[in-house]
Amino acid sequence: MDHTGSTSGTATGTDSRALTAAGVTVALWASAFVSIRVSAEHFSPGALALGRLLTASLALGCVLLVKQVPLPPRKAWPGILVSGVLWFGLYMVALNWGEQQVDAGTAAMVVNIGPIVIALLSGWLLKEGFPPALLAGMAVSFAGAAVVGLSTSQGGPASLTGVLLCLFAALAYGAGVVAQKPALRHASPLQVTTYGCFVGTAVTLPFAGQLVTELPEAPLPATLNMLYLGLFPTALAFTTWTYAxxxxxxxxxxxxxxAVPAAVVLIAWATLGEVPGRLTLLGGAICLAGVALSRRRGRGGGRLRTVRKLRQDV
Structure with a gap:
């Protein structure tokens, strides 16, 4: 199964279905922060990551069986393995652990280095280049994320361990995404997501003892939120992510x-009654403005890529 044709023709823009899929991903990933708050009080970082990934793996595995999806081609496996280890496995554990060591604002600011890592690695390793609009938009969005982080920070001393864990999570996230992209040339989004999730589950199996110990003692809302994390922000949102x-x-x-920090502010407002301050709302608006700027096409950029593609075809 080779998807090269489907991806090469869309490098100049995103169709409406891909934008919808990206929107679903952003909304579900934002909702994950609320669920993690409820679950993290009763589950250790590794146990929460394993419980989330086990739930997602079971759901995605059932979809594979029903749709009778074959194994991914051999060429897709390097990207699946790297993204599974780094993003599905190590990222989730490091992020859960780091957020217990620092306040939410500090964690948000450090983790939001991830998209910058993606832009730098994809521009270098995937030869995507460094479009000025993308770089400018990311700079604006990062500034907005920093404003949101500062406005929600508790102002206490940040743990060096927590900051380093969040930084590691950002690097693992960025490298994992870049590894996924080449895999999608040979395998479907469902294959890349499902087998990446299987790999991440295997990476977090050493925490099985903690999960077995903590699960009976956890209150029902915490367990239900862990199941929600697996079914929606992981199984569904990671699939819509790879599709886009x-x-x-x-x-x-x-x-x-x-766009996730802005969505988190709105979801926390609606579900937890956390009324955002003016500075938080301003930061969210700046994030969205930066996303819009990053998705603008540079003048003549699309035509130049089209000419290059025609030359390659010839």
Missing amino acids: LSRTTAGKMGATTY
């Missing part, structure tokens, strides 16, 4: 995730 990623550049998809 297969139809645009990794750099643009990374920039899109800067």
